[in-house]
Amino acid sequence: MVQENYSAIIIGSGLAGLYSAIKLSQVMPNGKILMVTKCELGESNSRYAQGGIVGVLKENTADSVASHVSDTLNAGAGLSDFNVVKYISEKSNDVIHDLINLGVPFDRDENGELLFTLEGAHSVRRILHCNGDATGRGIEKRLSELVAQNEQIILKENTIAVEILKENDACKGVVLFDGSNYSVAFSNVVVLATGGIGQLYKNTTNPQCATGDGFALAYNAGAILQDMEFVQFHPTALAVQGEDANHLISESVRGEGAILVDENGKPFMQKYHELKDLAPRDVVARANFEEMKLSGKDYVFLNATVIPKEVQEKRFPSISAMCLKNNIDMTKDFIPVHPAAHYFMGGIKVNYDGRTSIKGLFALGEVSSTGLQGANRLASNSLLECVVSAYAMSEFVQKNIDDELIEMSDELNKVLKKYSQELGFIEYDTDVLKSELQSLMWDGVGIIRSEASLKDAQSRLNDLKSQFLRNEKCLSVQEYEFKNMSTVAQLIITSALQRKESRGAHYREDYPMTKEIAEHNCIIKEQGELSFVR
Template sequence: MNEKVDFLIIGAGVAGLSAAIRLQNYGHVLMLAKNTVTDCNTDKAAGGVSCVWSDNDSFDKHVEDTLIAGDGLCNEEVVRSIVKEGPERIKDLIDWGIEFDKLPDGRYNLAKEGGHSKRRIFHVKDLTGHAVLEVLLSKAREFSNIIIREWNIAINLYGKDNKCLGVYVLDRKKNEIYTIYAKAIILATGGAGKTYLYTSNPDAASGDGIAMAYRMGAKIANMEFMQFHPTCLYHPYAKNALISESLRGEGGVLIDKRGRKFMMDYHELGDLAPRDIVSRAIDDVMKKTGDDNVLLDISFKDPAFLKKRFPGINNTCLKYGIDFTKEPIPVVPAAHYLCGGIVADIHGRTNIKDLYAIGECSCTGLHGANRLASNSLLEGLVCGTKCGIYVGEKYKNKENHAVKIPDWHEGCAVDPTEAVVINQNWDEIRRVMQNYVGIVRTDKRLKRAWHRLNLIDDEIEQYYWDFRITSDLIELRNLCMVARLMLKCARARRESRGIHFNLDCPNKSDLIRDTVVQYYW
């Protein structure tokens, strides 16, 4: 089956929805969500949206904080543009009904997080991402021109002559494969935290958009920069339980199991140092003490305040028998945010015609070698909006002519009967990445991981073409591709910068460059 739409957006998080809301003025918009619309990183974002708002703050200060966190790899022009547009996007959310936390006098209760010199984080308790997603979904559903199709996963992009024409899609409910062609295709597929064993990301974060774009010939950059969130709940039964950085912004302190505060030993900002520094500090303390985790303590604060300010954290902790108003929270770093991705400008344009990338799957130059806390939702709102307007204007007078996209042929493939192969490879990829491509790296570890993942990739490709396509197999193939791209970039960067720390190259190079990879076909 072939389907024609004006604009196709793959992904339905903050970036994709922001684009769709603008694009609907120019034609019909189809959005694909491979699971439910809430199974995305946007919904799990606990902290907030960074935005200059108060009189004692300025765009220059926000830009400076972002550049410092990015450790020399940010594109200052991009940073400044996104930061300056922040207030307009916050006003949009307010107009559409979001209720950011306020002080008793009616002013917004702006929070402070690691790396920020001022209080500039808009938040809805500690459930900001969920609130942002709900508001954007509600707004998008006002327009008949926007259709959100859940349980549909993209398999591969199709194109020729450096032009993207369409995409093959698996309807997971009907177990049928069909093709979609559009004037423009926007990738808003989010990150790739599931390449690691321990992550704050939902299961959907398998790097699908990046893998598809790479196979299409798009430029991919800075994949070595996987940001580890310093504080995820450490518990044998906890899954993807993020303990927001805003907890430390309200006075929480990191201590070892002996009760010793340690962050001032590593950075002058102490517990509010940038994430890469905090994660490495925790990793160092755990290795020195032999402990499996450290502790995050805010139990000295008023319990009523804590429960009101952090209802999400309170509920999560209580679920696992922890009362964070009375005792410290056991935490460990976990893969959280991919600072690299598909090379794109601030409007989402890639090197492939009619293919755009926005949000976490893109690499615009905003984050550099390390993302500043709460800049991700900001980027999704700003770049999603810019992309929607740009694409709408560019294609508004262009006819959507039918193009011939070959049907998907499964040949003699049969339904897979050895699901254990998929599960085994999935688990091994994540363990290899966790153990060899983690917070602290070495040349030997990276080399071992490279050889192992190449063997796994060969096995997956054989399995991919021998058996009928399933969503698990699609994700496994993409996951392995993205893991190999991370390794390829990590091995190419002969220095330590931002999130990427290699004991065999512990210093920064004088040569400041992005690590760019591209597949030629």
């Protein structure tokens, strides 16, 4: 098995991973940084982020840190950490300008001034965007170019991390698998930037790679995970058949004036929240779900015809093109939409700079739980969290971690032995297994939950897991993905059963009230079993 030492290892190539690689190369000028991605460079949730990135910038005099902090705390439903929220908001000015200096092309007006838009539950316009509605792609494209040009950064594509290596309770590297061969990458700095869990659900805006790998890696390594019950369902995914199914219709469309209507063209959000169509995402998603039940259809409509054509063309070129491809003219037709799994608020418990409960292991972006998002993410805060935490992580590494060689020990060698052993050949149809898991999660652990639905999902998951007999080593990347998906599904279901209240994106019809005191659910793997910790 090939073994190599690196100054730092980054798992994932979305915004958090790309920016981490760039910042680490700056603070480790002689370092060798490995970036591992299961797909190809830049294929991630970040690429599909349309709405934008929050920036509390000095030039936007209508905004303030206090205002952004207030909006974030309100959306977070009691589980956001005030100090983390304030830190990330305060740092946004420096980090956004660092992105600008790196060449990220944020949209500007005819005078060259940055443009800001509005999204749900924000009190002022503070969202920066690229190419109208292709912000994630715009940022990712520029950072990918910089990573590809950087001789310090070594890229391994189409490779999955299958285990975190530990010695004396500290992270020492990862085991990698490219579909044919295993290898070992050693480092005192391992950064998980693996994104979310959207592929655990039948309807999702996330790409195929979002199978929850980082959560499973950290859990199996003994890291603490937090608030795993909080799945955000975006209210407006395109409700069509075929390859464009569940394409995201950005919240910015509602920010520019579009309204949700029933099949008769009648607005309905006023029945559910005083902010109507710009209410927090959990409220809008549940409203859409309820209206779908009333109509018996699997969609409601978004009326964007109220937005002037010239605004649509400038702000939403990608969405307009996607709709036209499906014979929907946004200037004339209502857009059929429904909720879909979009973002994961829970994750690996970390500090604002990505430090986990395991020394040397960091987690950034959607795979982490910093305390920013709380029980319900505020729109466009996720990309900001990626870059601010990555920036802070690089500063911590520069000050506190030495770049030293790691040698094979008896303890590490013992762990690696299983990867050289032969597996009995059993052919699993992972497509069928994944599809069944996605259905049970959508049916029982979706937008509206109950004790009965969660226990039914638990039973169906146990039956599914009993059909899959790989405990450690697998034969293919797809098998590792399913193993990770089933692990994370178990964590979500168990945490959802534990939280006997409704809070933020976690809504239980048998416990519709919110408790007065907000508490986190923290879990850890101890002696092979899931345990809750305080």
